[in-house]
Amino acid sequence: MTKRWVLSVIACTILALVSTAGYGQAVFGNIVGTATDPQGAAVANAKVTVTSQTKNTSVTTTTNESGNFSVSHLIPDVYKVKFEAPGFKSFEQGDVPVSADSTYRVDTQFAVGTASETLEITGAPPQLQTDKSDIAIEYNNTYVQDLPNSGRNFTNLELASPGTQKLTGWSHASTENPQGGQQIFVNGQHFSGTNFQLDGTDNQDPILGIIVINPNLDAVTEAKVALQQYDAEMGKAVAGYVTAQTKSGSNDFHGGGFYFRRTGANQARDPFTQYKLVNGRYIPGSKF
Numbered sequence: 001m002t003k004r005w006v007l008s009v010i011a012c013t014i015l016a017l018v019s020t021a022g023y024g025q026a027v028f029g030n031i032v033g034t035a036t037d038p039q040g041a042a043v044a045n046a047k048v049t050v051t052s053q054t055k056n057t058s059v060t061t062t063t064n065e066s067g068n069f070s071v072s073h074l075i076p077d078v079y080k081v082k083f084e085a086p087g088f089k090s091f092e093q094g095d096v097p098v099s100a101d102s103t104y105r106v107d108t109q110f111a112v113g114t115a116s117e118t119l120e121i122t123g124a125p126p127q128l129q130t131d132k133s134d135i136a137i138e139y140n141n142t143y144v145q146d147l148p149n150s151g152r153n154f155t156n157l158e159l160a161s162p163g164t165q166k167l168t169g170w171s172h173a174s175t176e177n178p179q180g181g182q183q184i185f186v187n188g189q190h191f192s193g194t195n196f197q198l199d200g201t202d203n204q205d206p207i208l209g210i211i212v213i214n215p216n217l218d219a220v221t222e223a224k225v226a227l228q229q230y231d232a233e234m235g236k237a238v239a240g241y242v243t244a245q246t247k248s249g250s251n252d253f254h255g256g257g258f259y260f261r262r263t264g265a266n267q268a269r270d271p272f273t274q275y276k277l278v279n280g281r282y283i284p285g286s287k288f
Contacts, residue, residue, distance in 0.1 A: 027245070028073045029098035033106040035067045035083055042067030043110060044222030046085040053078045053094070055251055074098050075224055076245050081106045089113035099138055099222055100200075100245050101231075108192040136226040137161045144220050154215050154223070155182040158194070158242050163187045172208060179214035186227060189239030197243045204236075211242075221247040 031050055035043040044065045053057040054077055080094040088110035098104055106281045139147070139157050149156050159166055159182060167183040183191040192209025196202075203212050224243045270284045278284070 019249040021228060027100055029076055029100055030070065030072045030074060031079065031081060031096065031098060031106055032068070032070045032103060032104040033081070033108065035063045035069070035085070035107070036039055037088070038109065038112060040109070042050060043085050043088070046083055046110075049082045049084075050074070051080050053080055055249075075248060076100050077248075083108045083110070084277070085110060086111065090118040092118055097140075099140070099224065101224055101226075102138070134226050134230045135281050136224055136230070139223045139225075141221050144217055144223060151180070151241065152178055152217050152243065153182065153221055154220065155180075155184065155211055155242075157223050158182070158184050158186075158225050158240075161186075161227060163227055167191055172210060177210055179211070181211035181214045183210060186240035191239070193239030195237035195241035197241065199244070199246055203244075215244050215246065219246050221245050 032157045033048075035046045035048075037043050043066070044063055044064075044067060046063040046067070046069075047060065048063065048071070049058055049060050050071045052075075059071050059074070061069050061071055076099050079096045079098055080092060081096055083091040084094075089112070091108040091110060092110070093106050096104055096106060137160075144157070147157070156201065158164055163186060165185045167185060171177070171183060180202045184194065185191055186194055190209075190286045194204075194209075196204040198213055198215060204210070205212050222245050225240060226237075226242075227240050230237065230241055268284055276282075
């Protein structure tokens with residue numbers, strides 16, 4: 001009996017660790033690539049250093065026998081990638097943006113020279129996604145902050161993605177949905193089939209099917225709305241999934257303030273419903 005109990009505990013522990021490892025991938029990004037020599041042959045055992053440009057933290061790996069490397073579990077940030085190998089000039093690629101649940105490729109072709117010589121590329125690498133098959137919309141910090149968003153509701157970012165439609169004629173009661181999460185269909189699928197994650201943790205109400213924590217836009221550094229062909233780790237989702245990453249610290253002290261004012265003064269009126277003056281207005285006054 002004791003032996004069976006011990007085996008059960010071990011099995012549960014292994015399952016918990018495996019599920020945590022697979023589920024957490026949506027929190028991080030990856031950088032992969034290949035190192036070759038001037039003739040196009042693979043360069044094995046080349047040193048690859050990936051450094052955060054805001055935090056100055058580094059991760060080091062080496063290329064395998066095929067010249068390939070992979071650095072995973074990177075916090076969303078902007079990175080630089082440096083390649084070093086004996087008999088070749090060092091190669092450095094800066095301004096590599098890494099988002100959660102995304103893979104970016106940085107390849108290099110070494111030039112003959114000494115390690116003290118460095119070939120530096122300052123332009124960002126092409127952002128054509130070739131290492132993942134999901135169809136998704138990514139909203140970086142600039143989009144999250146600057147896109148017009150009535151009510152500054154995070155779930156409106158999902159509604160800004162193609163193939164989405166807001167449920168009309170019915171909604172949860174305010175006591176069930178105090179943060180005002182939208183009920184949105186993705187490609188015709190019911191809103192409860194959309195999986196929400198916040199910093200890699202489950203953020204969907206298992207009964208109501210809506211977002212639990214509707215994050216403040218000022219706390220979000222990026223968001224991703226996946227619409228089709230997402231990874232198997234998102235097996236809970238049948239319509240799509242929405243991930244949000246909150247801001248992390250850096251080596252600099254930051255502060256800010258904001259003021260938002262929206263008014264009906266710049267709104268266009270609907271000539272079919274707003275064709276009569278009411279209290280001297282075609283459009284009801286609004287400020288928020």
